[in-house]
Every structure is written in C-alpha cells, then in structure tokens.
Amino acid sequence: MSNSIKLTIIGGINKDGTKEAIDRVEVNPGDILGIVGPTGSGKSTLIDDIEQLAQGDTPTGRRILINDEEPDTKMRVDPRLKLIAQLSQNMHFLADMTVSEFLQMHARSRGKDPELMYRVIELANTLTGEPIREDEPLTVLSGGQSRSLMTADIAVISDSPIVLIDEIENAGIKKQEALELLAGEGKIVVVVTHDPVLALMASRRIVIKNGGMNDIITTSTEEKNVGDRVSEVDNWMMDLREIIRRGEVVEGVV
Amino acid sequence: MKLVVVAGTPGSGKTSVLLHTIRALKRRGNKPAVVKVDCLWTDDDKRFARLEVPIRVGLARDMCPDHFTIYNTEPMLQWAEEEGSNVLLNETAGLCLRCAPYPDSCLAVCVIDVTTGPNTPLKVGPLLTTADIVVMTKGDIVSQAEREVFRERVLEVNPECMVVEANGLSGKGAIELAELIEEGAEADIEDMTLRYNPPLAICTLCSGEKRVERKFHMGVLRHLDGLMEYKGE
Numbered sequence: 001m002s003n004s005i006k007l008t009i010i011g012g013i014n015k016d017g018t019k020e021a022i023d024r025v026e027v028n029p030g031d032i033l034g035i036v037g038p039t040g041s042g043k044s045t046l047i048d049d050i051e052q053l054a055q056g057d058t059p060t061g062r063r064i065l066i067n068d069e070e071p072d073t074k075m076r077v078d079p080r081l082k083l084i085a086q087l088s089q090n091m092h093f094l095a096d097m098t099v100s101e102f103l104q105m106h107a108r109s110r111g112k113d114p115e116l117m118y119r120v121i122e123l124a125n126t127l128t129g130e131p132i133r134e135d136e137p138l139t140v141l142s143g144g145q146s147r148s149l150m151t152a153d154i155a156v157i158s159d160s161p162i163v164l165i166d167e168i169e170n171a172g173i174k175k176q177e178a179l180e181l182l183a184g185e186g187k188i189v190v191v192v193t194h195d196p197v198l199a200l201m202a203s204r205r206i207v208i209k210n211g212g213m214n215d216i217i218t219t220s221t222e223e224k225n226v227g228d229r230v231s232e233v234d235n236w237m238m239d240l241r242e243i244i245r246r247g248e249v250v251e252g253v254v
Numbered sequence: 255m256k257l258v259v260v261a262g263t264p265g266s267g268k269t270s271v272l273l274h275t276i277r278a279l280k281r282r283g284n285k286p287a288v289v290k291v292d293c294l295w296t297d298d299d300k301r302f303a304r305l306e307v308p309i310r311v312g313l314a315r316d317m318c319p320d321h322f323t324i325y326n327t328e329p330m331l332q333w334a335e336e337e338g339s340n341v342l343l344n345e346t347a348g349l350c351l352r353c354a355p356y357p358d359s360c361l362a363v364c365v366i367d368v369t370t371g372p373n374t375p376l377k378v379g380p381l382l383t384t385a386d387i388v389v390m391t392k393g394d395i396v397s398q399a400e401r402e403v404f405r406e407r408v409l410e411v412n413p414e415c416m417v418v419e420a421n422g423l424s425g426k427g428a429i430e431l432a433e434l435i436e437e438g439a440e441a442d443i444e445d446m447t448l449r450y451n452p453p454l455a456i457c458t459l460c461s462g463e464k465r466v467e468r469k470f471h472m473g474v475l476r477h478l479d480g481l482m483e484y485k486g487e
Contacts, residue, residue: 048426051398057429086398095372095400105372106399109406153399 004029005066005083005161007188009050012061014212015042020062022213025206029161029186032179034193034205042211043192044089047164050190051086052076060211080111085158087150087165087182093138099149100134107157116156123152123181127174129245151178159184165191168198174238176201176231197234200227255331257441259323259356260345261381262365263374267391268345269298270422271365271431276305278432279341287339289330291323292347308337318460319346320353321452327357328443341435352453354380357446361438363431365389365420368396368404375407380450382408387434388415391422 007027011020027033035043042060049062053076056063063070066083075081095102103117117134125131128148132141141149147168154163163182168175168191176197183189193199200223207215219227243250262268272288279286287308290298294313302309310333314322323346334342346355356362364385366378369392375382382388388408393401405417416434420427458471472486 045424048394048424052426059425088394088397090395090397093400094369094396095403097372102399102403105403105406109402150397150399158399158402 004186005188006068007050007162007190008065008068009046009213010063010065011213012056012063014060015210018212020212020214022206022216025213025216027188027190029188031204032183032189032191032202034191034199034202035208036192036194036199036205037208037214041208043208044166045211046206046208046213047086047166047190047192050162051084051164053084080109082110082158083160084162084164085154085160087147087154087163087168089166092143093141093146095138097138098134099132099136099138099141102138103153103157106153110157112157120149120152120156123155124148127151127178127181129242148178151182155181155184161186162188162190165189165193167192168195176234196227196230200224200230255335255339255441256341256435256438257327257331257357257360258341258343258363258435258438259360260343260363260365261355261385262363262389263351263367263370263378263381264347264349266365266367267420267422268365269301271389271391271420271427272343272345273301273305274420274422274425274428275431275435276302276307276343277425278428279435280305280307282432282436284341284432284436285337285339286341286343287334287337288343288345289326289333290345291319291326293319293349298345308334308339314347318353319349320355323355324357324448327446331441331443342441351377351379351381354384354448354450356384356449357441358449359439359442359446361386361435362449363387363389365391366408367391368393368401372400372403372407375404375411378411383412384449385412385415386438387418387431388412389418389420389427389431391420393419394421394424 009025011023014020035046037043045060049058049060050064053064053071054062055070100117103120104114107114107116121132121134128144130145132145132149168178179198191198199205200219204216204218206213240250260268260272276286288302289310289312290296291312291314296311299309299311312326330344331342362385364382366388368390408417418427418430458473463470474484476482
C-alpha cells in the first residue's frame with residue numbers, strides 16, 4: 001500500500017457551536033500527532049472524525065481530506081480500500097471465535113492472506129507477558145493480551161498508512177515498543193494520550209477544549225529531552241514491574 | 255411517497271438510529287412521517303413526537319407483527335399522504351426471523367447490533383438477506399477488526415446490500431442513511447409484493463389452538479427430524 005499520504009483536518013465547531021480555534025491541521029507521512037485534553041473534552045470524537053473521514057456529516061462539522069481531496073464513499077466504507085487502522089479503547093472481544101479463526105477472517109475482510117495470522121500472533125507475543133495461543137477463544141484473552149493482539153493485527157493485517165490510537169497507556173503492554181511498531185515506516189500516527197512518554201514522542205500535539213481544537217503545540221528540543229528522561233524512568237518502572245511479576249525482590253537491582 | 259421499512263433484532267437500536275435519521279431528513283427539507291409497529295407496548299411515539307413529525311403507533315397484539323405490518327401498509331401510506339409527508343418510515347417489530355416484512359418497492363433497512371458477535375448475521379435470515387441496507391450499530395463498543403469481521407459476515411449472506419455503520423448515541427451514519435432514503439424508489443401499493451414468502455401455512459396456534467397433544471394440530475407440520483407432512487382436510 002502506498003504510504004505517500006497527506007492527512008488534513010479542517011476545523012468545524014466546538015460543543016457550544018462556535019468555530020474551533022484551529023482551522024486546519026496538516027499531517028505528513030512519518031509524523032506522530034498527539035491529541036491531549038481533559039477527559040470528556042472530545043479527544044475520541046476527533047479520532048472518530050478521522051476514522052470516518054468525516055465530511056461535515058458528524059456533529060463536529062469537521063472535514064478530513066486525503067492528499068488535499070475529499071475521499072470518495074467507497075474509500076470510507078470498504079475495509080479493502082481503508083487507509084486507516086484504529087486501535088480503540090475497546091479491546092475486550094465479544095466474538096465467539098478462536099484467535100486463529102478471527103485473524104483469518106479479518107485478513108480476508110481486508111483482502112489479505114489468512115496465513116498472516118501466524119505473524120500477528122508471533123508479534124503480539126513480543127509485546128505481552130503471557131503468550132497467546134492460536135486455538136484459544138478470543139473471549140478468554142486478558143486486557144494486555146487483547147491489546148497486544150490488536151496492535152500486532154494493525155501492524156500486519158490492517159497495515160494502513162494512517163494509524164489512530166486511543167489511550168494505549170492503559171494497556172499493560174510495552175507501550176513504547178507498541179507505538180514504534182505501529183508507526184512503522186512513513187506512517188501517519190495520531191495518538192490520544194496523557195502519557196508524557198507518548199505525548200513527547202509526538203512532534204506536535206493538538207489541545208482539545210470543550211469539544212474543539214483549541215491549540216497546537218510543537219514539541220521543543222527541551223520537551224524532547226524531558227521525554228527522553230521520562231522514557232528512562234518508564235523503562236526502569238517496566239523492569240521493576242517484571243521483577244515483581246516474576247515473584248522476585250527488587251532489593252539491590254537498581 | 256417513499257416507503258422505508260426498518261426492521262431488526264430487538265435492542266439493536268432501530269429507534270435511536272431512526273431519530274437521528276429523521277433529524278437529518280428534516281434538515282435536508284424532507285417531511286417524514288413515522289409508524290411504529292410493536293407487539294404489546296411501546297412509548298417510542300413520545301420520542302418521535304419530540305421531533306415534531308406525524309407519528310402513529312400500531313400494536314399487533316395477538317396477530318403476527320409482520321402480517322400486521324403488511325396488512326396495514328396501505329392505510330399507513332394513505333395516512334402519510336394525508337399528513338403531507340414525502341417519506342413514510344415504518345419501524346416494525348418482526349421478531350421470529352422467519353419472515354421479512356419488506357415489500358418490493360420500499361427501501362428495506364435491517365438494523366443489527368455488532369456486539370451480538372460475527373455469527374449473528376448467519377442466523378437472522380431474510381430480515382437481513384433481503385435488505386437493501388444493513389445498518390451496523392454499537393460499533394464503538396468493539397474493535398475496528400471486530401467491526402470489519404462482522405461486516406464481512408453480513409456481506410457473505412447479503413452480497414448486494416449497502417452496509418452503513420451507525421451509532422444511535424452519536425448520530426454517526428444518519429446523514430448517509432438520509433441520503434440513501436432520498437435515492438430510494440417510490441412506493442407503489444398496486445401490485446406491491448413481498449420480497450420473501452411467508453411461512454408454509456396458517457398454524458393451528460395462530461387460529462387459537464391451546465392444546466399441546468399432537469392430535470389437535472393440523473396443516474403442514476414438520477417433525478423434529480425434519481420430516482414434513484400435511485394433516486387435515
């Protein structure tokens with residue numbers, strides 16, 4: 001799939017019906033764009049607008065352009081033509097199927113080789129502690145396993161030039177590795193997050209207030225440095241977590 | 255007059271999707287009227303009334319809700335005409351999944367809930383397989399992958415349909431539905447026929463039989479093993 005895609009968000013209205021402060025945001029291949037703001041402010045709504053390729057037909061009135069053009073209807077609905085992969089907050093599975101049945105069917109719905117499921121499971125197992133087996137029912141997977149599986153699914157099966165991620169930090173998976181895996185080569189990544197590690201990995205972040213895009217902040221060099229330090233702390237936390245998970249003591253390991 | 259028949263599994267969000275669609279239709283200059291058919295009870299008419307559209311309720315009670323809907327299609331269209339409407343939205347409560355209350359010259363809309371799992375489209379029968387539009391609801395509760403698998407299953411059983419992803423809470427999909435309704439055919443009550451045949455014959459329970467013993471049942475009957483026989487005059 002071609003990765004040379006430009007995404008443009010054209011502002012609509014906020015919750016009061018007044019015009020958004022930010023009128024136009026352009027995102028180029030390889031960019032990571034953050035979305036921040038208080039809970040309930042409308043971050044997920046922005047993600048949904050992008051996922052639906054809204055054309056003034058959602059409550060926000062926003063419009064999404066692909067390569068400066070309005071995408072056609074087929075592109076909006078047919079998963080085979082979909083430019084967008086989404087990792088949502090809702091990761092619990094409801095489908096009464098095994099992991100392999102589900103992945104094979106998902107590959108088919110995207111017009112891909114069902115054999116890709118082996119690669120998805122292998123990759124998912126690098127992100128989570130407890131290995132996922134292909135013959136397991138989807139509904140018994142833990143939160144961390146489900147998220148890992150969907151992250152790997154997005155990297156392999158839903159391999160799309162635009163990736164939308166909603167609050168990956170609550171995942172119980174290696175989030176930085178997950179983001180790097182999803183960002184891949186030259187993809188556009190839009191990530192809703194309060195997590196300083198992820199927010200500062202983004203080159204810019206949109207600030208949402210009262211349902212509207214209120215501001216856009218470019219990550220400064222100083223912020224990048226803070227991000228690196230936070231990353232180190234985060235990795236340290238991660239290691240400690242692993243030690244505790246293995247049933248060992250943390251004395252003398254630091 | 256356009257006729258839109260909205261059917262679907264119970265609790266799938268038919269009414270909520272319709273409410274948003276009515277708003278979208280009105281904004282685009284249409285005059286929709288609504289007939290809500292239910293079996294025993296409904297207060298959805300109050301929800302529709304808030305949108306200031308003509309609304310009527312039909313309770314099928316002890317009649318089959320699909321049969322009730324079809325039997326009353328003619329007066330419903332007449333009523334909507336008298337109300338000065340150009341679109342009649344008929345929300346039905348067809349429940350047995352054996353029939354589909356869709357006549358030929360209508361826009362047949364089947365509303366189905368994604369959270370019921372990807373095997374559900376295979377179980378719904380003519381309600382889904384003869385629909386023009388299949389509206390998938392509650393997609394915000396599952397992952398994108400699960401929505402795509404569900405959509406694939408819908409297209410497996412009804413390859414010709416348009417799939418619309420809608421959300422009764424946010425109103426997603428309503429504008430798309432309104433556009434499809436505007437493109438739909440005009441209803442023609444003369445020579446209007448059903449898209450799918452009704453069940454084999456009148457059932458003895460339908461005609462008031464309450465006794466369970468086999469000897470009291472007549473008509474075309476099917477045994478557990480699938481064997482079919484006719485009993486009666």
